[in-house]
Amino acid sequence: MDGLQTDDVAEKIMAAIKNVQKNMTRLNIMVMGKTGAGKSTLINQVFSRNLAQTGVGKPVTQQIRKYELEGFPLAIYDTPGLELGGDNAIEELLKESKEVLTRGAMRGIEESIHCIWYCVSAPSHRFEEAEIEFIKKFIDETSTLCVPVIIVLTQAYSKKEAKELMAEIEKENLNVVQIIPVLAQDYEIDDEYVVKAYGKDTLIDIVHNVIPEALRNTLAAVQKAxxxxxxxxxxxxxxxxxxxxxxxxxxxxxxxxxxxxxxxxxxxxxxxxxxxxxxxxxxxxxxxxxxxxxxxxxxxxxxxxxxxxxxxxxxxxxxxxxxxxxxxxxxxxxxxxxxxxxxxxxxxxxxxxxxxxxxxxxxxxxxxxxxxxxxxxxxxxxxxxxxxxx
Ligand SMILES: Nc1nc2c(ncn2[C@@H]2O[C@H](COP(=O)(O)OP(=O)(O)OP(=O)(O)O)[C@@H](O)[C@H]2O)c(=O)[nH]1
Ligand SMILES: [Mg+2]
Known part of the structure; x- marks a missing residue:
C-alpha cells in the first residue's frame, strides 16, 4: 500500500471505530449497600472512567441516582448515603429500586438493569438483621424480573473475616449469583504493611457470565479491572x-x-x-x-x-x-x-x-x-x- 491508500483505509477504520462505539449497547449496573460500604470506591476502581466522582449524578428517584458519561456506554444506578435500619427509608428504597428495575425491564435491553452489586462492608463483621431483611425482601419481590444479584463483600482486607461473613450470609440461602470478597483499593495498615487490592477481576468474570452476549463487549470496553x-x-x-x-x-x-x-x-x-x-x-x-x-x-x-x-x-x-x-x-x-x-x-x-x-x-x-x-x-x-x- 502506498501512503495515499493507507490513508484511505485508515479513514475507513476510523469510521468503523466510531460506528462500533456508537452502537455499543449500554451496560446498566445497579449498586446498592449502606453508606460507607465502598460502592463509590469499587465503581471507580473497576471502571475506566471516574463515574462516581463526576458529580452528584442524576436523581432517578428519591434515593437512587444515575451516573453516566457522554459517549461512555455505562450507567451506574447508585443508592448513595443509604442508612439501613432507619424507619421507612428502607421501605422506600425497596419500592424505588423495584420501580427502577421494572421500568427498565419494560423498556428493553438498552434500559434494563443488567446486574446488581449489593455491597456489604466486610469489616463491619456481621450481616445486620435490617440488612438481611432488606435483601431478602428485595430479592424476593424482584425475582420475576430475573436481574442477577452479586453480593460483594467490600473492603475485605482481612480474608479471614471476609470468609466468616461469607459463611454467615450463605446460611441465609439467598437467591444470588455469588458472594465474593473484594478489596477494590490497596489497604494501608501502616507504612510497612499494605494489603494489595484483589477480587475485581473475579467480579468482572462473574458479571461477564451473567449478562447477555450483546453486552459482553461493552463490559470489556468499560472496565479496567x-x-x-x-x-x-x-x-x-x-x-x-x-x-x-x-x-x-x-x-x-x-x-x-x-x-x-x-x-x-x-x-x-x-x-x-x-x-x-x-x-x-x-x-x-x-x-x-x-x-x-x-x-x-x-x-x-x-x-x-x-x-x-x-x-x-x-x-x-x-x-x-x-x-x-x-x-x-x-x-x-x-x-x-x-x-x-x-x-x-x-x-x-x-x-x-x-x-x-x-x-x-x-x-x-x-x-x-x-x-x-x-x-x-x-x-x-x-x-x-x-x-x-x-
Ligand atoms: N483502602 C480501601 N479503602 C476503601 C475501600 N473501599 C472503601 N474504602 C474507604 O471507605 C470509605 C467509604 O467508601 P465509599 O466508596 O465512599 O463508600 P460508599 O458506599 O460510596 O458510601 P456512600 O456514598 O456514602 O453511600 C472511603 O473512605 C474509602 O476510601 C477499599 O477497597 N480499599
Ligand atoms: Mg458513594
Whole structure:
C-alpha cells in the first residue's frame, strides 16, 4: 500500500471505530449497600472512567441516582448515603429500586438493569438483621424480573473475616449469583504493611457470565479491572474475522491497493479497539497499517520482500489466477489482529504509549510482532496441512 491508500483505509477504520462505539449497547449496573460500604470506591476502581466522582449524578428517584458519561456506554444506578435500619427509608428504597428495575425491564435491553452489586462492608463483621431483611425482601419481590444479584463483600482486607461473613450470609440461602470478597483499593495498615487490592477481576468474570452476549463487549470496553477478559473477547473477534476472511477468500494480488484490507479486517480492528476502550487517532492506525499489512505492499518494499514475507505463510504455493488462498487470507487477518491485540495490551498495561506506534521504534516493534505471528501460523498450520495431505 502506498501512503495515499493507507490513508484511505485508515479513514475507513476510523469510521468503523466510531460506528462500533456508537452502537455499543449500554451496560446498566445497579449498586446498592449502606453508606460507607465502598460502592463509590469499587465503581471507580473497576471502571475506566471516574463515574462516581463526576458529580452528584442524576436523581432517578428519591434515593437512587444515575451516573453516566457522554459517549461512555455505562450507567451506574447508585443508592448513595443509604442508612439501613432507619424507619421507612428502607421501605422506600425497596419500592424505588423495584420501580427502577421494572421500568427498565419494560423498556428493553438498552434500559434494563443488567446486574446488581449489593455491597456489604466486610469489616463491619456481621450481616445486620435490617440488612438481611432488606435483601431478602428485595430479592424476593424482584425475582420475576430475573436481574442477577452479586453480593460483594467490600473492603475485605482481612480474608479471614471476609470468609466468616461469607459463611454467615450463605446460611441465609439467598437467591444470588455469588458472594465474593473484594478489596477494590490497596489497604494501608501502616507504612510497612499494605494489603494489595484483589477480587475485581473475579467480579468482572462473574458479571461477564451473567449478562447477555450483546453486552459482553461493552463490559470489556468499560472496565479496567480484568485485562484477560478484554483479551479473550478480542481473540474471539480475531477468530471470527479470520474465518470470515477465509470464506471471502479471493484477495487480489499484488497487494498494492486497499483491497488488502477486506471489510472483515477493517471491522476486526474497529471491534478490537472497541473492546479495549482505548482512544485512538487516525495517524496511529496509519502507522499500524504501514508496519503490518503495509509491509507486504510492493510499493513499499519491492517484489522480493513481498514474496519473502509471503513465504512466512502457508498455502502460498496455491496462488493462482492472481488471488491468494483462503488460508493465506485467514493467516494474514489473524496475524494482523493478534499483533494489534499485543499492542493494545501493552498500552492497557501502561507499558507503551499509544502514540509510540507512530515512531520508528514503535513501527519496528509492531512489524516484528506481526511477522512473528505470521511465522507462528506457518508452524501451526504447516503441521495441520501436512496432516491433511496424508
Ligand atoms: N483502602 C480501601 N479503602 C476503601 C475501600 N473501599 C472503601 N474504602 C474507604 O471507605 C470509605 C467509604 O467508601 P465509599 O466508596 O465512599 O463508600 P460508599 O458506599 O460510596 O458510601 P456512600 O456514598 O456514602 O453511600 C472511603 O473512605 C474509602 O476510601 C477499599 O477497597 N480499599
Ligand atoms: Mg458513594
Amino acid at each position: 480484568n485485562l484477560k477478559m478484554k483479551k479473550r473477547r478480542a481473540n474471539a473477534i480475531v477468530a471470527t474475522a479470520a474465518a470470515a476472511a477465509a470464506a471471502t477468500g479471493a484477495i487480489p494480488i499484488p497487494f498494492t491497493d486497499a483491497a488488502v484490507l477486506v471489510p472483515e479486517q477493517i471491522g476486526m480492528i474497529a471491534s478490537i479497539t472497541g473492546v479495549f476502550g482505548i482512544p485512538i487517532e487516525k495517524a496511529t492506525i496509519t502507522a499500524l497499517l504501514s508496519a503490518t499489512i503495509g509491509t507486504i505492499g510492493t510499493t513499499v518494499m519491492g517484489k522480493t520482500v513481498v514474496s519473502g514475507l509471503l513465504k512466512l505463510i502457508p498455502g502460498v504455493g496455491t496462488i493462482t489466477g492472481g488471488v491468494i488462498s483462503a488460508s493465506v487470507a485467514a493467516a494474514l487477518t489473524a496475524a494482523l489482529g493478534e499483533a494489534y491485540i499485543a499492542i493494545m495490551l501493552m498500552v492497557a498495561k501502561g507499558e507503551m504509549n499509544i502514540k509510540e506506534i507512530e515512531t520508528a521504534e514503535g513501527k519496528a516493534k509492531i512489524s516484528k510482532i506481526f511477522k512473528s505471528k505470521l511465522s507462528l501460523k506457518r508452524n501451526k498450520q504447516g503441521v495441520s496441512e501436512e496432516k491433511e495431505a496424508e
